[in-house]
Each structure stands twice: as structure tokens, then as C-alpha cells.
Amino acid sequence: MNQIPEEFQLKEKINHTDYLINGEINSWNGKQTNVYSTLLCDSDEKEPDLIGYTPEMSGEYALKALNAAHDAFNYGQGDWPTMKVYERINCMESFVKKMITKREEIVRLLMWEIGKNLNDSRKEFDRTVEYINDTIQEYKVIDRKGATFQNKSGVRALIRRGPLGVVLCLGPYNYPLNETFALLIPAIIMGNTTIFKPAKHGVLLIAPLLEAFKSSFPPGVVNIVFGRGREIATPIMKTGKIDVLALIGHSSSAISLQDLHPQKSRLRLVLGLEAKNPGIILKDADIDLTVNECISGTLSFNGQRCTALKILYVHEDIKDEFLKKFSKAVDELKLGLPWDNTLLTPLPEPAKPDYITNLIDDAKSKGATIVNKRGGDKQKNFVFPAVLYPVNKDMDVYKEEQFGPVIPVISFTDISTPIKDMSESNYGQQVSIFGKDVDTLGPIIDSMVNLVCRVNLNSACQRGPDIYPFTGRKDSAVATLSVHDALRSFSIRTFVASKDNELNKNILREMIDSKKSHFIRTDYYL
Ligand code: G3H
Numbered sequence: 001m002n003q004i005p006e007e008f009q010l011k012e013k014i015n016h017t018d019y020l021i022n023g024e025i026n027s028w029n030g031k032q033t034n035v036y037s038t039l040l041c042d043s044d045e046k047e048p049d050l051i052g053y054t055p056e057m058s059g060e061y062a063l064k065a066l067n068a069a070h071d072a073f074n075y076g077q078g079d080w081p082t083m084k085v086y087e088r089i090n091c092m093e094s095f096v097k098k099m100i101t102k103r104e105e106i107v108r109l110l111m112w113e114i115g116k117n118l119n120d121s122r123k124e125f126d127r128t129v130e131y132i133n134d135t136i137q138e139y140k141v142i143d144r145k146g147a148t149f150q151n152k153s154g155v156r157a158l159i160r161r162g163p164l165g166v167v168l169c170l171g172p173y174n175y176p177l178n179e180t181f182a183l184l185i186p187a188i189i190m191g192n193t194t195i196f197k198p199a200k201h202g203v204l205l206i207a208p209l210l211e212a213f214k215s216s217f218p219p220g221v222v223n224i225v226f227g228r229g230r231e232i233a234t235p236i237m238k239t240g241k242i243d244v245l246a247l248i249g250h251s252s253s254a255i256s257l258q259d260l261h262p263q264k265s266r267l268r269l270v271l272g273l274e275a276k277n278p279g280i281i282l283k284d285a286d287i288d289l290t291v292n293e294c295i296s297g298t299l300s301f302n303g304q305r306c307t308a309l310k311i312l313y314v315h316e317d318i319k320d321e322f323l324k325k326f327s328k329a330v331d332e333l334k335l336g337l338p339w340d341n342t343l344l345t346p347l348p349e350p351a352k353p354d355y356i357t358n359l360i361d362d363a364k365s366k367g368a369t370i371v372n373k374r375g376g377d378k379q380k381n382f383v384f385p386a387v388l389y390p391v392n393k394d395m396d397v398y399k400e401e402q403f404g405p406v407i408p409v410i411s412f413t414d415i416s417t418p419i420k421d422m423s424e425s426n427y428g429q430q431v432s433i434f435g436k437d438v439d440t441l442g443p444i445i446d447s448m449v450n451l452v453c454r455v456n457l458n459s460a461c462q463r464g465p466d467i468y469p470f471t472g473r474k475d476s477a478v479a480t481l482s483v484h485d486a487l488r489s490f491s492i493r494t495f496v497a498s499k500d501n502e503l504n505k506n507i508l509r510e511m512i513d514s515k516k517s518h519f520i521r522t523d524y525y526l
Contacts, residue, residue, distance in 0.1 A: 004041055008108055008118075008339045014052030016207045019226060021061070022068035023219025025210050028055035033227070035204055037112045038346045038381040039337055046380060048350060051112055054203045057227040059235040062195075065223035066236045069166045069193040072220025080221050081163045081191040084518045085143045086525045089136055091216050092189050096132045098212035106177060109205035111338035114173055115345040116301060118338055128178045131466050132185050134483040139189055142487055144524040149508075151500060156508070158520055159495035163191030164268055165243030167490065168236055168257075170229070172248045172272075173348065174304045174403075176202025182466070183246040183270060186486035188221060192244065195223045197232050199249070201348045229253065237261050244490065248272035248306075251475055270489050271478040272470070274401040275429035276310045277452075277461045280418050280444075281322060282435030283315040289458060290434040291325045297432060297460030299333065299343055299385055302405045307461045309432060310402060311391070312409045313418040319411045327372035327387050330407070335382060346381040347404060356383040356404045359397040363388045363408070366395050371409070401427075415444055422451045428473030430454040430461040453477075496520060 014035070017027045033056045036048035072078045080088070103125050110121035146160035167187040171180025176199050187194050198206045203226060213222045225232055236242060237260035244267070247254050251273045261267045279294055297309035314322045336342030347353060360376050360383075368388040370376050375386030385405035391398055397408045412418055422431065431452050435441055441457070448455045453471045456462075463470045471480040479489040496519065498504035511520045 004337070005339055007104070008111060010051055010108070010112055013050065014204050014207075016052060016054045016204055016226075018207060018210050019055055019057060019061070020210045020214055020222065020224040021065045022071075022223065023214060023217075025214055028057060028061075028226075030058065031056040035113065036350070037115075038348055038350060039112065039115060040346065040381050041337060048381075052204050054207075055226040057225050057232060059231055062225055062227070062232040062236050063239070065195045065225045066166070066239060066241055068220040068223050069195050070241050072193040072218065073163070073166050076163070076165070078193070078220075080193060080218055082518060083191070085139070088189055088191065089139065089525065091218075092132065092136055092185070095212055095216035096129060096136075098216065099132075099209060100129060102208040102212070105208045106205045109208075110177065110202065113202050113204055114176065114348040115338055117336075117341050117343070117345050119341050120301060121338065124175060124178045127464070127466065128181050131178070131182060131483065134467065135185055135189060135487065138483045139487055140525050142484075147522050147524045149522070154500045155497050156500050156504065157495050157497045159493055160519060161190065161488070161491035162494040164490060164492055165192060166241055167192045167194045167244040167246050168233065168242045169194055169196040170233065170245075170247040170249060170253070171196075171199050172306075173199040173201035174301065174306075175248075176205060179248045179272070182481055182486065183248065184222070187244065187246060187490045188217065190487055190491040192490055193221050193223075195225065195236065197225050197227065197229070200229075233257055234260060240266075242267065244268040244270060246270040246490075250274065269478040270481070270486075272306060272481065273472070273476055273478075274427060275306050275472060275476045276401050276425060276427045277307060277430045277432070278418060278422060279309040279312045279432040279460075280415075280434065281312065281314040281318065282415070282433070282437075282440060283317040284436045284440075285315075285318065285322075285434035286436065286458070287318065287321055287325060290322065291329050293432065293434070293458065293460040294326060295329050295333070295343075298407045299330070299405060300460075302344055302347060302382075303385070303407075304347075304403050307430060307463050308403075309461055310408075311398065312407060313412050313421075314409060316411045316413045323371050323387065323389060323409065327375075330372045330385050330387055331374045333385070335384070344382070344385070344405070347383075350381075352404050353378055353381065353383045356386075356402065356406050359395075359400070359402055359406050360386050360388065363391060363395045363397050366392065368392075368395065368397075368408075415440075419444070419447055419451070422448070426475045428452045429476040430456060430472075432456040432459060432461050434458050 032053040240262040334342040335344040371387040377384040389409040391408035
């Protein structure tokens with residue numbers, strides 16, 4: 001029996017029944033979904049451990065949540081979308097203060113529900129708090145910029161950003177707090193109203209925040225429901241009342257949800273989808289640095305990151321040395337429980353070990369070998385990362401986003417090979433390029449910046465810091481997220497214009513002095 005530190009133990013099953021609709025937390029007394037943990041802390045354990053229950057709400061309740069959000073927005077005339085900016089900021093500040101008090105509870109559940117290690121779970125929480133605080137500051141900057149009249153060709157204008165409407169937020173299981181909040185928080189603060197359904201895994205950890213949402217925001221601004229995507233999101237989309245679909249997850253879900261909307265041209269999309277970021281290792285790369293970056297790039301959180309390096313291209317001249325050192329480094333990695341803080345931890349999706357094993361078997365049957373000694377060793381809840389070489393385009397591991405611990409490697413002699421593969425790929429999020437020679441790197445970087453949206457030089461791919469733009473080309477993303485860009489993605493420019501004459505000037509002056517409008521004002525918040 002592994003010793004679970006006292007502070008991380010789950011003493012009893014969590015019977016979560018609460019949901020938040022229209023400013024009221026109510027208890028669901030219908031069907032519930034079992035929540036399992038795949039940690040298998042006791043080595044005798046063979047099956048995932050039942051750690052709690054969560055509501056499996058019906059379409060009827062999904063529509064109640066939608067109607068609450070719709071009424072709160074009220075075609076842009078609700079209290080929230082017309083509220084003074086600083087009042088919305090006050091609500092967000094109140095929320096973040098309450099959220100911070102739930103840190104330990106949420107971190108513990110991140111570990112149990114998705115197997116994220118302790119340091120990364122804490123990082124996910126702290127990064128989310130920082131994201132909210134940065135968003136508040138950035139909104140003040142945006143608001144300040146909108147506090148000045150422009151005057152061009154005899155037309156005076158006060159241009160600001162306004163909300164879009166009702167937003168459906170769906171986040172991923174690998175960052176159930178951070179990535180979901182990276183959608184939800186900017187959507188809310190810009191004056192939209194929201195319905196949020198947590199991902200399939202990482203659900204219980206949202207429950208401790210319901211009260212903070214309820215007490216910080218007016219009724220209907222944030223509605224939180226639990227259940228299956230098909231049951232909840234399908235009827236909501238079919239109504240046509242959703243203005244923004246904000247989803248981080250798989251394109252198949254995004255496409256089927258868009259297709260349900262009866263008036264597609266009015267549906268805005270904010271999507272973070274699949275990626276197959278390559279790591280490209282040139283012949284003059286610093287091997288030790290590259291090995292380190294490729295370890296974290298391919299295997300942080302077991303490779304379950306959209307930004308993970310999912311395929312490595314290594315120059316033929318250094319292939320043997322790289323594969324030797326990289327395989328050794330992979331074999332030295334430890335698998336442990338989240339509180340052991342190992343890089344490798346159990347996989348939260350019960351079907352993932354079989355999926356990864358199938359990818360390995362398929363690659364082997366088509367000519368690849370497992371280069372590292374421990375590669376492919378399977379347990380009930382894990383597969384030890386396999387370094388596969390040589391990989392070719394017929395293999396499933398080349399074509400699919402593996403989102404797990406398997407590392408396909410291809411060798412090349414001419415940089416045009418990986419660049420051509422990137423051009424033909426359906427994805428275009430990021431790339432990592434490893435090398436030193438500026439004459440070689442310069443033109444490669446110039447090509448790559450037009451194939452993806454972030455070129456990482458001698459560094460693994462990653463999303464952060466969150467003030468940098470996070471987006472992708474082709475099938476990898478729609479819209480840009482960053483502290484600043486997300487506020488733009490969830491809003492639209494809207495303005496008041498007037499012919500520059502005495503009548504209008506007097507009206508505007510009086511409006512500003514009397515503070516009769518929340519929109520027409522030239523003051524700003526510090
Ligand atoms: O799953 C995709 C995440 O956006 C990756 O974020 O690079 O900070 O791990 P990260």
C-alpha cells in the first residue's frame with residue numbers, strides 16, 4: 001500500500017449534487033454519474049476507484065441554464081452587459097478572492113481526478129488566479145483606451161468594445177480549471193453571459209467554486225451545469241440562442257456543435273483544437289539541451305497537452321547520438337502518484353493505455369522499433385513512453401494526435417522534408433526548432449512563422465506565459481487567446497458617432513458631465 005500523505009487523502013466519496021442556474025444553487029436529485037480515479041494507489045487495486053458522484057443533468061435543465069443566461073443578457077440590455085466597467089471588475093475581484101480560499105481542495109481534486117502531479121496542479125491553480133488578475137488589469141487598459149473621442153472627416157466617435165451575447169464554454173480534461181477559465185473569465189468580464197459545462201474528467205474540482213460564482217455575479221451571468229456533452233450542449237445549440245461557442249477540445253465536438261446552430265453566420269467561435277507540434281533537431285543542435293527540452297516537451301503531464309511535442313524530426317548526422325541520449329533520459333523517468341511529483345503519472349482516461357499500445361503495435365507492424373528499453377511496458381493505468389523509430393506516414397502515430405506517452409521520431413537530411421510535412425499537416429499550432437547556426441536558422445524561421453503561430457527556438461512548445469498569443473492555423477484553433485487577445489475575442493468594437501456640430505458637442509458634453517451613460521464617458525479606472 002502506498003502511503004498517501006494525510007493532506008492529499010480523500011477521506012470519503014464526494015457526493016456532488018449542486019448546480020448553479022440563474023443565481024441559485026440547487027441540488028440535483030436525478031441521475032448521477034460515477035466519478036472514478038485511475039490512480040490505483042494500492043498496488044492490489046485492479047479497477048479505477050470510485051471517488052464520487054456528479055449530476056447527470058438533463059436537456060431540460062440545460063435549457064433552463066440557457067434561458068437564464070439569455071435573460072441576463074437580454075439582447076444587450078440586461079444589467080450585466082450595460083453595467084459600468086468598474087462594477088464588473090468589482091465582481092471579478094470579489095470572485096478571485098473567494099476562489100483563492102479553495103486552492104488546497106481544488107489542487108487535491110486535480111490530482112485525484114486527472115492524475116496531474118502536485119507541482120503542476122498547484123501551478124494550474126496559481127496560473128489561473130494570475131490570469132484572472134492580469135485580465136482585470138488588461139481590461140482597465142482597454143477601457144482607458146476607449147475613453148477618448150476621435151474626430152475624423154467631421155465625424156466624432158467614441159469607440160469601445162462591447163459584449164457579444166450568450167457564451168457556451170466547454171473546456172478540456174487536461175486543464176479543467178485553467179483552460180476553461182481562460183475562456184470563461186474574459187467572456188464574463190466583457191459583459192457576456194455564460195453557460196459552463198465542465199469536461200468529462202476534472203468535474204468534482206469545479207464544485208467548490210459554485211458558491212463563489214453565485215455570490216460574486218448577478219443571477220444568470222454564470223450558469224454551471226453538469227452532465228454529458230450530448231445531453232447538455234446539443235439542445236442548447238439547437239435553439240440558436242448561443243452567440244459564441246468557446247471550446248477547447250476536439251474538432252469533432254466543435255464541428256458537430258456548430259452544425260446544430262440554425263443561424264451559423266451569427267455564431268462566433270473561440271476554439272482551441274488538436275495539434276501535432278513537431279520538434280525539429282538540426283545537425284548543430286546542442287544535444288543535451290535538446291534532450292532536456294524534448295523530455296519536457298513530449299512528456300510533461302504524460303504528453304497530454306495540446307502544446308506537447310508530438311513528433312520529433314532529427315537530422316540523420318546526429319540521429320544515433322540523439323536517440324541514445326533521449327532514450328536513456330526517457331528510461332530514467334519515474335512513474336509515480338501525483339504527490340510524488342514525478343513527471344509520469346497514471347493516465348486519467350481508462351481507454352488510453354490500450355489506445356497507446358495500439359499505436360505502438362501499429363507502428364511496429366509497419367517497420368518502427370521501440371528504441372528505449374522500457375518503452376511500451378503496460379500497466380492497467382499507464383504505458384511507459386515508447387520512443388519509436390523510424391516512423392513513416394503510413395503509421396497511425398504519424399497521423400493522429402496521440403495525446404499520451406508515445407514519441408514518434410523521423411530522421412531527415414534536408415530541412416525541406418519536415419517543412420513539407422508541416423505544410424501538408426492539418427495542424428498549425430507551434431514548432432520547436434533546435435540548432436545554432438544563424439545562416440541556417442534564419443530562413444527556416446521565416447518559413448515556419450507562416451506555417452504555425454509560435455516558433456520556439458531551442459525551447460519546448462508551450463502556451464505560457466499567458467500574456468503571449470495562443471492560437472493556431474488550419475485545424476488547430478479559431479481566434480486568439482492571451483490575457484489581451486481573449487478580451488478582444490469575446491467582444492466586438494461598437495461606437496457612438498456624431499456629426500461634429502454644436503448641437504452634438506453640447507449633448508456629448510452634458511452626457512459626460514451628468515454621467516447619464518455608462519458608455520459615453522471619458523473617465524477611467526485606475
Ligand atoms: O493543452 C494545451 C494547453 O494549452 C497547454 O498549455 O503549454 O501551458 O501546458 P501548456
